[in-house]
Amino acid sequence: MCVLFVILCVPSLAIAQASYVGSAKCVSCHKAISETWKDTLHNKSQQALSPANDTVVVDWQGVVKLKAGKIPEATVKLHKDDKGTYHATLVDTKDTSRSVTYTIARTYGGWGWKQRYHVIIGNNHYILPIQWNQAALRWVPYNLQNWYNEDGSLKALSVKNSFEMKCAACHNTGLELKKVNDGYESKYLELNTGCEKCHGPGSLHVKSPKAKGKIVNPRKLAYERGLEVCGQCHNRGVSVPNGTFEFPWNDKDNKPYKLGEALSNYYQFKPGVWEDAASHSKHHHQQWIDLQKSKHFKAKITCYDCHSAHGGPGRFQLTKADFNNNLCLSCHGKDKRFSSPAAIRNHTKHNYAPETTGQGRCSGCHMVKTASSAEAGDIHSHDFKIIKPSVSLGMFKKDPQNVLPNSCSGCHKDWVKDQAGYELAASIFDVFFGK
Ligand code: HEC
Ligand code: HEC
Ligand code: HEC
Ligand code: HEC
Ligand code: HEC
Numbered sequence: 001m002c003v004l005f006v007i008l009c010v011p012s013l014a015i016a017q018a019s020y021v022g023s024a025k026c027v028s029c030h031k032a033i034s035e036t037w038k039d040t041l042h043n044k045s046q047q048a049l050s051p052a053n054d055t056v057v058v059d060w061q062g063v064v065k066l067k068a069g070k071i072p073e074a075t076v077k078l079h080k081d082d083k084g085t086y087h088a089t090l091v092d093t094k095d096t097s098r099s100v101t102y103t104i105a106r107t108y109g110g111w112g113w114k115q116r117y118h119v120i121i122g123n124n125h126y127i128l129p130i131q132w133n134q135a136a137l138r139w140v141p142y143n144l145q146n147w148y149n150e151d152g153s154l155k156a157l158s159v160k161n162s163f164e165m166k167c168a169a170c171h172n173t174g175l176e177l178k179k180v181n182d183g184y185e186s187k188y189l190e191l192n193t194g195c196e197k198c199h200g201p202g203s204l205h206v207k208s209p210k211a212k213g214k215i216v217n218p219r220k221l222a223y224e225r226g227l228e229v230c231g232q233c234h235n236r237g238v239s240v241p242n243g244t245f246e247f248p249w250n251d252k253d254n255k256p257y258k259l260g261e262a263l264s265n266y267y268q269f270k271p272g273v274w275e276d277a278a279s280h281s282k283h284h285h286q287q288w289i290d291l292q293k294s295k296h297f298k299a300k301i302t303c304y305d306c307h308s309a310h311g312g313p314g315r316f317q318l319t320k321a322d323f324n325n326n327l328c329l330s331c332h333g334k335d336k337r338f339s340s341p342a343a344i345r346n347h348t349k350h351n352y353a354p355e356t357t358g359q360g361r362c363s364g365c366h367m368v369k370t371a372s373s374a375e376a377g378d379i380h381s382h383d384f385k386i387i388k389p390s391v392s393l394g395m396f397k398k399d400p401q402n403v404l405p406n407s408c409s410g411c412h413k414d415w416v417k418d419q420a421g422y423e424l425a426a427s428i429f430d431v432f433f434g435k
């Protein structure tokens, strides 16, 4: 009878479902971690805009003119009212007597690169077609085609282009989606990447912190499951089985990805890659796809061996600095080929000055910035593979506008100017490193 009792007992325990409580609850007991996490881009990228939390980084007034593709130049008027609320008016280019005014609900970014603006239409969020580039101090169009027809008239927005359907699971914590007529609406607990996005819902752990198994520690999961904690967002593809969303989700049962389960149950690959043989990433957030092509994956190196999950002082949350090779040499330095500057000189055929000229910096050759220049050009390939100049040369000959950067082009700008440059680089590479 005892056996029967146990069997009856176990399911009732499993039924006790944890729910999301929010990062604020975790802070009280995990102070040190919270201190660094709060300053990460994981936590602060999106901000709910209000007079008390005024995160707009640009002087919000005047008229913005935008041009993209075949759409005639569009006009957007900016206005901040007496109460401190921000508005944007999109003017119909075909019939200038028509316009629609939106109130800005939240900002995305503004931490040095660029800022975008969300507005609410119905129960969904949409991203305005204006983007402020902080470095260049200018407005640029962002998906103008979602808002304007090619004749310049304003377009009825498709819910398929809403933040909820295209972006939310990678940019919110505790997301739930509700099916409505022609799309989905969302509810979430936190606007950004909160503790529970990487640790799972925490209500049971908060109740009994010492009890085992109530909260996920990615490090204690099987290697691949732990990697997928980061992979759920640093990835590109569509939901399973119908491809309704551009993020991991079970779109048949309308269920979010659950930490510890195989991500492939929620996600089908649809990476954005170059047409070279090794299919290097062309767009951002694909580090997880890249890493799986590297020997680092076979050696069970995880994202959080190189990046501090909770942030810290370093650039890109790195555990050790990259510019001086400290990160790479913390593991590879034991290898004879990299155990001294002389050995590294031999490997790289360059002087050794990673901190100053960049010569001999491992990531310079092994983590090429492969994003197309139209996108953020600062996305490092995470397959750690050398890209030979001959690969770029082949692509240049076919289409000079569509060329994969290579392991030498990041520093040797002369070699990407024209075909002669690519040819020189290819021949020098062969002399240095063999074909
Ligand atoms: C009441 C205090 C308290 C709160 C609130 C709390 N924790 Fe904890 N947490 C602890 C203690 C104590 C431990 C260490 C338990 C042990 O070592 O047995 C712990 C351990 C952990 C671990 C490591 C578990 C492991 O198996 O290695 C994680 C991850 C964690 N907490 C995350 C969270 C998150 C996320 C939240 C918010 C949802 C949270 N904690 C809220 C007290 C708390
Ligand atoms: C981006 C994902 C991510 C977020 C967000 C995150 N963590 Fe973690 N956390 C991890 C990973 C990965 C580990 C394992 C780190 C390791 O072993 O190197 C971890 C480990 C922990 C641990 C146990 C080991 C330790 O370092 O003490 C605690 C406790 C913890 N996290 C609490 C929190 C709390 C509290 C928050 C929010 C303030 C938070 N985490 C936010 C990914 C995350
Ligand atoms: C909820 C989805 C999500 C998860 C889970 C997630 N990330 Fe991120 N990560 C993001 C987003 C979004 C950004 C970019 C924020 C921005 O630039 O506004 C980002 C940025 C980063 C950055 C760049 C930080 C910088 O300073 O430029 C690193 C490094 C990073 N993530 C590593 C990790 C690691 C490691 C894990 C797993 C422990 C992880 N992420 C889990 C969504 C996620
Ligand atoms: C599959 C997950 C995923 C989806 C879907 C996704 N993002 Fe992201 N996003 C990320 C990650 C991860 C980063 C961090 C950059 C990186 O890892 O390369 C990021 C970075 C960003 C950034 C900061 C970098 C930049 O380009 O300025 C913005 C803004 C952004 N996302 C907006 C969006 C919007 C808007 C959508 C929907 C149209 C969206 N994202 C869909 C995962 C995702
Ligand atoms: C072997 C070390 C290593 C591993 C493993 C690693 N990264 Fe990185 N990552 C780096 C370095 C180095 C940079 C570039 C930093 C710089 O230029 O200063 C970087 C940059 C980034 C950035 C900033 C944007 C970009 O692409 O340049 C993000 C986001 C990121 N990594 C996420 C991840 C995720 C997610 C994983 C796991 C799938 C991961 N990384 C695994 C070393 C690593």
Ligand code: HEC
Pocket: 293, 294, 295, 296, 299, 301, 305, 306, 322, 327, 328, 329, 330, 331, 332, 362, 363, 366, 367, 383, 384, 385
């Ligand atoms: C946490 C330890 C660790 C760190 C940090 C690390 N590596 Fe590795 N790396 C390994 C291991 C283990 C292997 C697999 C065994 C081998 O080939 O030596 C490996 C393999 C490689 C390979 C062979 C790759 C292939 O996929 O064909 C390259 C190249 C490489 N690492 C470059 C780097 C660079 C560049 C950095 C710094 C950005 C770095 N590694 C940081 C542990 C590490």
Ligand code: HEC
Pocket: 325, 328, 329, 332, 338, 344, 347, 348, 349, 350, 359, 360, 361, 362, 363, 364, 365, 366, 385, 386, 407, 433
């Ligand atoms: C000037 C460019 C350059 C720099 C800088 C560079 N490497 Fe390499 N590395 C190469 C080339 C070329 C190969 C051969 C790759 C191939 O055949 O695909 C290679 C191969 C490797 C391999 C794989 C060897 C194998 O067993 O297959 C490792 C590991 C490696 N490098 C680590 C490093 C480390 C660590 C650093 C920094 C100390 C570094 N590299 C700096 C160009 C470079």
Ligand code: HEC
Pocket: 350, 357, 358, 359, 360, 361, 364, 365, 407, 408, 409, 410, 411, 412, 425, 428, 429, 432
């Ligand atoms: C991180 C930056 C960086 C990368 C990546 C890099 N180099 Fe260099 N390289 C340099 C610097 C700096 C010099 C010194 C230039 C000088 O003295 O004027 C140099 C010098 C050279 C020279 C000597 C001739 C000259 O132009 O001054 C050759 C040849 C060379 N590199 C080949 C390569 C090849 C082939 C690759 C790709 C495998 C490569 N480099 C990748 C930074 C880099």
